[in-house]
Amino acid sequence: MAVGMLLRSDPDAGDRAMRESPGAVCCLRPRIRQQMPGWPSSRAPRTQLKVHLKLVEPTPLLGDAFAMTFILGLSGGIGSGKSTVTKVLAELGATTIDADAIVHQQQAAGQPMLAEIAAAFGEEVIADDGSLDREALGAIVFRDERARTRLGSIVHPPVIAEMMRRAKASVEAGDPLVVLDIPLLFEGRLSGRGSGAIMDFDETVCVWVTRAVQIERTVARDGCDASEAERRITAQLPIDEKREMADHVIDNSGAIAETRAQVEALVEKLIGAPLVGGKISRAAAS
Secondary structure, three states, X not given: OOHHHXXXXXXXXXXXXXXXXXXXXXXXXXOOOOOOOOOOOOOOOOHHHHHHHOOXXXXXXXXXXXXXXXXXXXXXXXXXXXXXXXXXXXXXXXXXXXHHHHHHXXXXXXXXXXXXXXXXXXXXXXXXXXXXXHHHHHHHHOOOHHHHHHHHHHHHHHHHHHHHHHHHHHHHOOOOEXXXXXXXXXXXXXXXXXXXXXXXXXXXXXXXXXXXXXXXXXHHXXXXXXXXXXXXXXXXXXXXHHHHHOOXXXXXXXXXXXXXXXXXXXXHHHHOOOOEOOEOOHHHHO
């Protein structure tokens, strides 16, 4: 079960993540200036980020590395196929940072996060092999807003901190395109909380399908009935609203070849250079 299906934004997650990863300024700054006048625009110099975040121990800027790296925030809805698009982006040579994958790593047996979850929700959410029983946990948090908030308060801070650390490393390395796959990116922007609010992106993309396709794919993937799929989808911001908020849209309702063509065109637009041999060329992008 994906983190995007389980979590709601935690209002304190951003502060805790910054304390855990104070140097990761490359991808911090809420782009919610409609709600918070005075915050820098999405393309403002990143030196402004430190001023607005008031980091206690600001680190030096990374020089020309910032100009070389395009940071793309990617999101969508349940069953929209974010993972498919992220996989294509990786195949093209983009650096992809997947929030769900980080969550699964940090919730593995023996990890501190798993112990916190067990303490909060009971040993019944732990499977016989010591791993997280995602179905049992989902049964709790899908039906209880307070439980979702509590889970978010456990999961968000270390996950955001790890995403910041990886993004900073990619910028330092001069990677041309860094993609952060965040299930609740647009929800965070509306609420002003969570990773969608505190992480900075040059632009965003929404992986979109119709609601009917969302339901069909969720039923097929999760083995649930249509009413359960509807309930899970309704727990998130409607995908059509996410589409309106995004800078770019990938329509993933057709064949994979059609989706791939859209992704390739988007990548060339973002890096300002053609793909070379079907891959992002660091030299061409710079």
